Amino acid sequence: MIGPVFDAAALQAYLRTRIPLAAAMQLEVLAADAEAVRIGVPLAPNTNQHGTAFGGSVATLAMLTAWSLLHVRLQAAGIPNQLVIQRGCVEYERPIAGAFSARSSLRAAADWPPFVNGLRRRGKARIAVRVALEYEGATAARFDGEFVALGAGTSPRRST
């Protein structure tokens, strides 16, 4: 749909090299293409005091997986940009007792064309991303995030 598939290994290296918390979480990019990004983490560096998944790790993994989907799609579309998170909400549905992963997708596929058009024309556009956190084949938490993309040449701000 939007050209080349992004390199999962390159995305993983980018995240782990540039974001210390992503390295500390030992995240592994399992898949990265235009439809979805999947990133997994082992439990050990992401536990709480009870040996289950730490809510902060769940939220951070979700946010990174959401950000990565927009990053991958904008890279594939050849649009220089900077992505800024504006809002992120996590609903924790059940405990996670082992390695877990996150899968991001656009809230609606139809959101993409106006998002790209807005970014190209006005240098700024907004879009929503959803993430399902998965443990043992079932959804354990959900994330909804809203991001703003700024066109190249806009002054740097927070990015993920």
Add this chain to the structure above:
Amino acid sequence: MIGPVFDAAALQAYLRTRIPLAAAMQLEVLAADAEAVRIGVPLAPNTNQHGTAFGGSVATLAMLTAWSLLHVRLQAAGIPNQLVIQRGCVEYERPIAGAFSARSSLRAAADWPPFVNGLRRRGKARIAVRVALEYEGATAARFDGEFVALGAGTSPRRST
């Protein structure tokens, strides 16, 4: 109001020892009492790829600061419990370019008595906590979280 002031150093040691991500973030408990908990972090372990504060670190610090307030108050009240986060939302308002901190408070002081009564009577109660993320003396992000406390003897679940 609710007895002894909790030891900030003990809280910091607890968080850093039990939660690997809290150690990776190098969090420092600045204050811990019944009215508010304040926790700070340096920027270096909490940056993104642009050298500003990583949104995942912001969300995680907020969540830990919210959890800590309930933990401190329940400890001071002598009520054995387990705290489970159910929902957490972060609004990112402006970029953070240096060390930052979080300050948690109850959404409403009047929520506390029914929360404690519910926990004592039914072994389960729900409460909302607000957190302001502060950078250079101004609010840079806001967090709203909802937690469930389970009484002692309830089976362990996710805790932060």
